[in-house]
Amino acid sequence: MPPDPPQPFEFGPPLIGALLRRPLEVVQARMLARLHERGFDDLVPAHLVIMRHPGAHDRRPGEIAAGSGQSKQAINYLLGELERLGYLERRADPDDRRSKRVYLTPRGIEVGMTMREAVAEVEREWAEALGDDDLEQLRALLRRLAAIVRAD
Amino acid sequence: MPPDPPQPFEFGPPLIGALLRRPLEVVQARMLARLHERGFDDLVPAHLVIMRHPGAHDRRPGEIAAGSGQSKQAINYLLGELERLGYLERRADPDDRRSKRVYLTPRGIEVGMTMREAVAEVEREWAEALGDDDLEQLRALLRRLAAIVRAD
DNA sequence: GTCATTGGTAAAGTGACTTGACGACCCTAG
DNA sequence: CTAGGGTCGTCAAGTCACTTTACCAATGAC
DSSP: OOOSSOOOOOOOSOOHHHHHHHHHHHHHHHHHHHHHHTTOTTOOHHHHHHHSTTOOTTBOHHHHHHHHTSOHHHHHHHHHHHHHTTSEEEEEOTTOTTOEEEEEOHHHHHHHHHHHHHHHHHHHHHHHHHOHHHHHHHHHHHHHHHHHHTTO | OOOSSOOOOOOOSOOHHHHHHHHHHHHHHHHHHHHHHTTOTTOOHHHHHHHSTTOOTTBOHHHHHHHHTSOHHHHHHHHHHHHHTTSEEEEEOTTOTTOEEEEEOHHHHHHHHHHHHHHHHHHHHHHHHHOHHHHHHHHHHHHHHHHHHTTO
């Protein structure tokens, strides 16, 4: 039942969902770009789920799954790839013999640091455009929001 | 070359990437939940790329692709699904016979409005927790950021 | 001891993509 | 006008990041 002539429809101004989305995409694109240009060019966006903040180091696969909203199997698949690529290892957990723990290799740690550098770089650019004080204000508000949202 | 004992590694505090990510996930989860409970339960996260702000209405597939960072083929696949599900239609573009234009059906428009309601709902909750003024401050900063980032 | 629960994982299937190719159409140069 | 390079959407085939199902081993409550 197509409108004919088509009925007009406009979203209004962007709400907070759209406002959060674009900057995040910029950050993520920059992370991947820096990784690739520093030689970590076998990493794809899906891998960032594991490597990004707060990181997989010294955590159990199930914890990573719960924290990322993906299934244990999905995380396990990604961990397998990253292990094969030499970014991390899974070792037996001494405290629970069912379980394992993930440890980043030195190369994996480099990835984590590169990602933080990429984000810091974007932050500096934004600080330049917004002003240092306003960026700090933004960060402070987002930190408070993170605390609120953690409850979900 | 696993560290043994494993060398410690900690990300520091969350940078702006992580800070933006969580709230956005909350918004997106809420959108999908509201859609499903209002009967739009054939929509999956991938469809939101088309339905979300600024929407596909009266736009060409190629524009949507460019605006979303996905290939024309990927968008075309999603448009095909959404058309089959009755959320939109593709019609010939009178100005360019190579091209088409996407029009939301009334059902598709309902989806758009439901998504906006879901985001507005989250905004209200955050306003309650942060205070109206601080949420408005956050929105204002994000709007300025959106303008900066649009250049990319 | 038993038994439901919680750890990780293997295997098969799916679907949201990518890559490559295509015909239709537009648009400018000559 | 017409030749040809670029752009439009789309078809087809392949890939891979997942989901679903199922499992076994270890744990912990009783």
